[in-house]
Amino acid sequence: xxxxxxxxxxxxxxxxxxxxxxxxxxxxxxxxxxxxxxxxxxxxxxxxxxxxxxxxxxxxxxxxxxxxxxxxxxxxxxxxxxxxxxxxxxxxxxxxxxxxxxxxxxxxxxxxxxxxxxxxxxxxxxxxxxxxxxxxxxxxxxxxxxxxxxxxxxxxxxxxxxxxxxxxxxxxxxxxxxxxxxxxxxxxxxxxxxxxxxxxxxxxxxxxxxxxxxxxxxxxxxxxxxxxxxxxxxxxxxxxxxxxxxxxxxxxxxxxxxxxxxxxxxxxxxxxxxxxxxxxxxxxxxxxxxxxxxxxxxxxxxxxxxxxxxxxxxxxxxxxxxxxxxxxxxxxxxxxxxxxxxxxxxxxxxxxxxxxxxxxxxxxxxxxxxxxxxxxxxxxxxxxxxxxxxxxxxxxxxxxxxxxxxxxxxxxxxxxxxxxxxxxxxxxxxxxxxxxxxxxxxxxxxxxxxxxxxxxxxxxxxxxxxxxxxxxxxxxxxxxxxxxxxxxxxxxxxxxxxxxxxxxxxxxxxxxxxxxxxxxxxxxxxxxxxxxxxxxxxxxxxxxxxxxxxxxxxxxxxxxxxxxxxxxxxxxxxxxxx
Amino acid sequence: xxxxxxxxxxxxxxxxxxxxxxxxxxxxxxxxxxxxxxxxxxxxxxxxxxxxxxxxxxxxxxxxxxxxxxxxxxxxxxxxxxxxxxxxxxxxxxxxxxxxxxxxxxxxxxxxxxxxxxxxxxxxxxxxxxxxxxxxxxxxxxxxxxxxxxxxxxxxxxxxxxxxxxxxxxxxxxxxxxxxxxxxxxxxxxxxxxxxxxxxxxxxxxxxxxxx
Numbered sequence: 001x002x003x004x005x006x007x008x009x010x011x012x013x014x015x016x017x018x019x020x021x022x023x024x025x026x027x028x029x030x031x032x033x034x035x036x037x038x039x040x041x042x043x044x045x046x047x048x049x050x051x052x053x054x055x056x057x058x059x060x061x062x063x064x065x066x067x068x069x070x071x072x073x074x075x076x077x078x079x080x081x082x083x084x085x086x087x088x089x090x091x092x093x094x095x096x097x098x099x100x101x102x103x104x105x106x107x108x109x110x111x112x113x114x115x116x117x118x119x120x121x122x123x124x125x126x127x128x129x130x131x132x133x134x135x136x137x138x139x140x141x142x143x144x145x146x147x148x149x150x151x152x153x154x155x156x157x158x159x160x161x162x163x164x165x166x167x168x169x170x171x172x173x174x175x176x177x178x179x180x181x182x183x184x185x186x187x188x189x190x191x192x193x194x195x196x197x198x199x200x201x202x203x204x205x206x207x208x209x210x211x212x213x214x215x216x217x218x219x220x221x222x223x224x225x226x227x228x229x230x231x232x233x234x235x236x237x238x239x240x241x242x243x244x245x246x247x248x249x250x251x252x253x254x255x256x257x258x259x260x261x262x263x264x265x266x267x268x269x270x271x272x273x274x275x276x277x278x279x280x281x282x283x284x285x286x287x288x289x290x291x292x293x294x295x296x297x298x299x300x301x302x303x304x305x306x307x308x309x310x311x312x313x314x315x316x317x318x319x320x321x322x323x324x325x326x327x328x329x330x331x332x333x334x335x336x337x338x339x340x341x342x343x344x345x346x347x348x349x350x351x352x353x354x355x356x357x358x359x360x361x362x363x364x365x366x367x368x369x370x371x372x373x374x375x376x377x378x379x380x381x382x383x384x385x386x387x388x389x390x391x392x393x394x395x396x397x398x399x400x401x402x403x404x405x406x407x408x409x410x411x412x413x414x415x416x417x418x419x420x421x422x423x424x425x426x427x428x429x430x431x432x433x434x435x436x437x438x439x440x441x442x443x444x445x446x447x448x449x450x451x452x453x454x455x456x457x458x459x460x461x462x463x464x465x466x467x468x469x470x471x472x473x474x475x476x477x478x479x480x481x482x483x484x485x486x487x488x489x490x491x492x493x494x495x496x497x498x499x500x501x502x503x504x505x506x507x508x509x510x511x512x513x514x515x516x517x518x519x520x521x522x523x524x525x526x527x528x529x530x531x532x533x534x535x536x537x538x539x540x541x542x543x544x545x546x547x548x549x550x551x552x553x554x555x556x557x558x559x560x561x562x563x564x565x566x567x568x569x570x571x572x573x574x575x576x577x578x
Numbered sequence: 579x580x581x582x583x584x585x586x587x588x589x590x591x592x593x594x595x596x597x598x599x600x601x602x603x604x605x606x607x608x609x610x611x612x613x614x615x616x617x618x619x620x621x622x623x624x625x626x627x628x629x630x631x632x633x634x635x636x637x638x639x640x641x642x643x644x645x646x647x648x649x650x651x652x653x654x655x656x657x658x659x660x661x662x663x664x665x666x667x668x669x670x671x672x673x674x675x676x677x678x679x680x681x682x683x684x685x686x687x688x689x690x691x692x693x694x695x696x697x698x699x700x701x702x703x704x705x706x707x708x709x710x711x712x713x714x715x716x717x718x719x720x721x722x723x724x725x726x727x728x729x730x731x732x733x734x735x736x737x738x739x740x741x742x743x744x745x746x747x748x749x750x751x752x753x754x755x756x757x758x759x760x761x762x763x764x765x766x767x768x769x770x771x772x773x774x775x776x777x778x779x780x781x782x783x784x785x786x787x788x789x790x
Contacts, residue, residue: 402634470667473631476654477661478681478732484655488680492671573714574670 022401024393029412031390032453035428035446036416042427043279046272053434054265063273070270072249073277079245080252080278081285083165084235087172088289092227094173094327095180097320099219100211101313104194111324112185118178118331120503120554122511124532125547127171127243129334132341132540134167135160137349139337145350154349161246168245172234174330180226186462187222191215208317209310217300224293225410229417231289232282236420239513239532252278253422257514260426261522271426279423286418335551342544361541369549376526376553379441379516380509383448387456387505388498394457395464396486413454421514429518439521447519448509456505463497493575496565503557510554527553582607582645584628584736584768589640591623591632598636599624601787605736605768610759610782613772615789621772625738628770629661630654644735660734662742662758666721668713674724675700675709681728699727703757719750726758730765737762739771743778755781 045051049060067073102108121129133139137154145151160167193215200210220227241251249255252274259271340353342361347354397403425447432438471493472485480488491498513528520529531546569575583606591599598620605611615621626632628642631654641650649657668677678696686692700706703723713721722742729737739758743751759782762769771782779786 468667469631470663470665471669473626473629473654474661474663474667475669475680476631477629477657477659477734478728479655479683480680481653481655489669489671493669495671569671571673571712572670573712 021393021397022403024390024397025403025405025409028390028394028453031386031446032450033412033415035450036419036424038431039424039426039428040279040419042429042431043272043275043423044427046269046427046430047276049269051269051272051430054268056269063269064277066270067273067277072255073252076249076252076255077277077281079165080235080281083169083172083245083251084231084282084285085289087169087176087234088227088231090169091173091176091180091230094177094320094323095184096212096216096219097208097316098181098324099184099188100208100216101317101320103188103197103211107321111181111328114328115178115182115185116558117555118328119182120507120558121175121331121335122507122528122550122554123171123175123237124239124243124511124513124528125338125551125554126175126331126334127240128531128535128543128547129338130167130171130174130330131160131243131334132337132544133330133334134170139333139352142350142352151350160244163246165246165251168241168251170330171240171244172237174327175240176230176234177324177327180223180230183223183226184219187219188215190222191218193219204309206310206313208313209308213300213304217297225414225418228286228289229414231285232418232420235282235285236278236422238422239528242532243535252281253420256422256426257517260429260518268430272430275423275426278420282420282423335548338544338548338551340544341540342548344541361545365542365545369545372525372527372530373549373553375441375524376510376528376550379445379448379524379526380506380553382445383452383509384456384502384505386445386449387452388460388502390453391457391460391501392464392491392498395461400482413457416450417454425514425518429521432519433521438519439523441520441524443519444516444524444526447515448512451512451515452505452508455508456501459504460497460501463494467494495568496561496575499561499564500558503561506557507554510550581643583609584770585641585643586628587641587643589624589627589642590638591620591627592637592639593620593635599627599789602640603785603787605770605784607766607768608763610762610769610771610784612779612782612784612786613770613789614774614776614779614786615772616774619789621774621789622740625661625740625770625772628736628738629659630657658733658735659738660729660732660736661738661740662725662729664741664744666713666718666725668716668721668724668728670714672713673709674705674711674713674716677713677724678709678728678731681731683731683733695731699731703727718746719754722746722750722754723757726754726761730761734767737767737769739769739773741773741775741778744773744775751777752781759783 046054046056047063049056049058049062098108098111102111131138135141135154136157136159141149141151141154149155193211196214197207197210200214201207205213236253238253238257241254245251245254250258256271256274256278259267259274341347343357343359344354345356345358345360398405428447429438432443437443467490471489475485475489476482510526511528512526513532516524516526516529527546527550531543531550534543534546537543565575581604583604585604586601589599589601590597601613601624603611613621613624623632623636627636627638630649630652632638641648643649644657644659649659668674669680672680675693675696678699679692682692682695686695697706697709700708703726705720705723708716708720713724716724737758742758743755746754755778759769769782769784771778773779
């Protein structure tokens, strides 16, 4: 359709939009990447001593000298690398084994159905849920006490916030597995995976081996960027670390945030240097990962050439299903735990359930909860709306003006997901403070758009492009203009994927902790910032109320994205599936 | 005086510098020109060139005239060339009646008048009272009739058919084919049919142009 819409642009009425629409991709990239670039520069400047507003006009390495003098640097750096690599590797392993062992089966379809709700649970809520399960006084200890463990009081062991970051890694895995699984499913739908595997099975390969030898290499090539995003995120996450990570010293990202929030503004130089160090660690880990990729690929080729048929299908199936259930169960039972705690009356150890249930905690916090919910919704709805409009403008411009995005464009989309938040938001806040742009809702919305946009785009692009263009040709032959086709045919037919993309964007915005905290300068309060702030207080009932509200708010749009098309198109069978 | 009918004047369509389609011909009102060729020979590409939705991956030369008017550079919606595809492509979000209303020219004004016209059109194709139906609940033959009527209501001056009968079973195929050609003759529309089915070409009765 590209050329055909341009022929219309000679008409005067049309010319304004014809001139604006081709710029949509550039505008979108500017809105998304401008702050990332500015933020990285704003981090680099102070890190090397340059921040005139704070009297730093001499370029030097003083800040790095301070950083290297901090005794926590080595453990914090090691922690960042080990938790990041472990969470990414284990998530990827679990996802690929699940696909290898179960894809195409009824069990797999059940797992697919569980995916959306698990994905939409915000990181902080999932982390709280997990904490309530594995804490010394958590559900697992209660369920096994005293008959198995002999405990009649919560044991004095450090399970949560352990020094090795094991609980932090677990918290990351339960959230990254659904994300990587979604990306893998999308990749698999573009490759004829069943055919390849069945061919190998016919040649005598065990199903799991067949999948790893014929499907995995092609799938991995497509999920490489999401994997990198998972690695960068896991190394630098702040909210999950505050809930599940060690405290003395904390992870590097958390320590940077502490320095940023210190009243002593001179610590900003230190914070910036640490952020640059963190960025370096992430780049180093990504390089290491890439080297491992090459190594594994070499070994894999040898394994394929060996002709080994494999076996142990049953064992792999059983183990992978158990691991998947554990991972999904950690979130589902965690949310259930939050639910019980939020209504719990007196609840002594080791009782499995509280003595009584009441709405007291909810009642007591309803008044303070309401304005926070409103603020959260306004921010999420605005960021999602902007991201959705930009995405639609980009996709329509791509269609009308034949702007075919290459592989490089996909990389650009992943930039905000791979450059660690802590590395550029630190600098962005420094810049914003001196431009007097921080601490208000608009700043928070603008920063949320950076992270909402990639997800909305990734979610909508495939269904938008997969739409049968012949509907457009028929509509135009019937006398509809380019705009007419868009508004009267294409968008209504794509109602379901558009609403799904909006729900994804909304959930992403709800979950943002660091961007809200830094762009809002602590003055803009959302459910996420409030819930995480409560973590140190330890009042489980209040934490549960906030974390549950956060989860409900993220889930609601997904429910609407299912419900609205089902109601609107209740008499349209052709749109019910798809 | 301009010549009535659809004229393809030295039309050449190229892909990567290779000639895909080459045709010069004239279709008089009420006549059918059948273009035949194996799949991949560019039959459908020729039709998308005539309606104005050629993919930018192709290059094209030559002119298309409709009743003497050069429509080569017009937007698709300004050409008044109707097309039927192999699939009916009824808009799945609109009712059967609204699908017809989508085709009906905006020059027919007033909600009541438009509703009367679409209802009458449904009667014409033996689907009276089907206006509120979900198009997906119709049979293949019913869908084909709705697609034909939707196109006719848009007041086309020429008719392009892209293997429109190949999805129908043998019995329905003959009936629908008869209906389409009868309508085209009655309205004096030049018809350009692309197909790989010799029975289509035979039923059309006109000249046949073979593509390699």
